[in-house]
Amino acid sequence: DTAVSQTPKYLVTQMGNDKSIKCEQNLGHDTMYWYKQDSKKFLKIMFSYNNKELIINETVPNRFSPKSPDKAHLNLHINSLELGDSAVYFCASSQGQGLNTEAFFGQGTRLTVV
Amino acid sequence: AQSVTQLGSHVSVSEGALVLLRCNYSSSVPPYLFWYVQYPNQGLQLLLKYTSAATLVKGINGFEAEFKKSETSFHLTKPSAHMSDAAEYFCAVRRHGNNRLAFGKGNQVVVIP
Numbered sequence: 001d002t003a004v005s006q007t008p009k010y011l012v013t014q015m016g017n018d019k020s021i022k023c024e025q026n027l028g029h030d031t032m033y034w035y036k037q038d039s040k041k042f043l044k045i046m047f048s049y050n051n052k053e054l055i056i057n058e059t060v061p062n063r064f065s066p067k068s069p070d071k072a073h074l075n076l077h078i079n080s081l082e083l084g085d086s087a088v089y090f091c092a093s094s095q096g097q098g099l100n101t102e103a104f105f106g107q108g109t110r111l112t113v114v
Numbered sequence: 115a116q117s118v119t120q121l122g123s124h125v126s127v128s129e130g131a132l133v134l135l136r137c138n139y140s141s142s143v144p145p146y147l148f149w150y151v152q153y154p155n156q157g158l159q160l161l162l163k164y165t166s167a168a169t170l171v172k173g174i175n176g177f178e179a180e181f182k183k184s185e186t187s188f189h190l191t192k193p194s195a196h197m198s199d200a201a202e203y204f205c206a207v208r209r210h211g212n213n214r215l216a217f218g219k220g221n222q223v224v225v226i227p
Contacts, residue, residue, distance in 0.1 A: 004157070033215075040123075041152075041202055043217040056214060090157055097213040099146040100165040105157035 003027050004106040006091050012112045013081055021076045021109045023091030029104070031055075031097055032074035034066060037088040037108070049074055050097065081113045116141040116209045118188075120218035128226045133192040135221045137179075137205030140186065145207050147188045148215070149179055152202040161203075164188060175199070200225045 004025045013019050025032060033056075034046040048056035052068045063079040078085060088110050092103040119138045127133050139145050144166055150158040162173025169181045175198075179190045190203065205218040 041220045041222070043158075043204065043220075045214055045216075048214075056212070092158075099208045099210065099213060100163065101208070101213075102148060102160045102163055103158075103215055105150075105159070107157045108155075 004091055004093055004104050006089075006106040006109050008109060009107060010110050010112075012114065015081055015083060015113055017081050018077070018079045019081060019111070020078070021089055021091075021111075023074050023076070023106060025072055025091075025093040025104070027093055027095075027104060029093040029095045030071055031094045032068065032071075033092040033094075033103060034074065034076050035090040035092060035105075037090060039087070043090070047074075047076075048097075055097075078111075081111075083113050086111055086113045116143075116145055116207045117216055118147070118205045118207045118218040120205050120221055122221060123219065124222050124224065126224045126226055127195045129197060130194050133177075133190070133195045133199060133223065135190040135203050135205075135223070137188045137190065137218060138186050139188060139205075139207055141207070141210075143210050147179075147181065148206040148208075149173065149177070149188075149190050150204045150206060150217075151175075152204065152220075154201070158204065161190070195223075195225050197225050197227065199223060 031050045033048045047066045049068045068074045088108045091106040094103045147164040149161040162171045172178045
């Protein structure tokens with residue numbers, strides 16, 4: 001059983017398109033995240049939701065809009081895709097946000113904008 | 115804000131040799147530190163974490179890390195590298211205040227047969 005699953009795993013699309021990435025976790029966690037990993041492997045948090053409520057919104061263009069229909073799902077919708085959006089996007093989840101809380105990561109979605 | 119520094123993006127190690135990956139943190143309060151591993155085309159997996167219970171932390175796959183407050187370090191080691199250890203390794207810290215998990219730049223480990 002996959003704990004944190006993302007779909008699709010690969011996504012190739014043209015500039016200007018709108019696309020979505022879906023994420024589901026079956027760990028019963030109450031907190032979910034989106035991270036972006038750039039071409040140099042640097043990981044940066046984009047969003048965090050706790051019990052379906054947005055709690056972290058880093059400096060991310062408003063073309064990126066997360067949606068959490070329930071605690072087990074956190075989707076990422078991206079409007080008007082740009083070349084610079086090409087990256088690997090990771091979904092993660094945790095139980096709470098305590099200082100010693102580990103995050104569980106999905107396999108990632110490699111987005112390529114052409 | 116708390117952060118971690120990993121020096122040297124690429125680390126080459128011979129099979130059977132010691133693996134040593136350095137991580138230094140900046141924090142004026144006790145940090146909560148993590149090491150994650152990312153195998154090719156996969157997500158991140160927790161190797162181990164420091165939560166102040168013990169300074170020497172043992173993780174999965176034979177890895178361990180030692181917290182040294184005097185050196186503000188949390189270096190990751192494995193006595194004998196295996197080919198399967200080839201991966202990207204990230205040190206991370208939970209920041210006090212907003213509790214965000216902040217990652218270092220990562221070390222890509224290459225194991226030479």
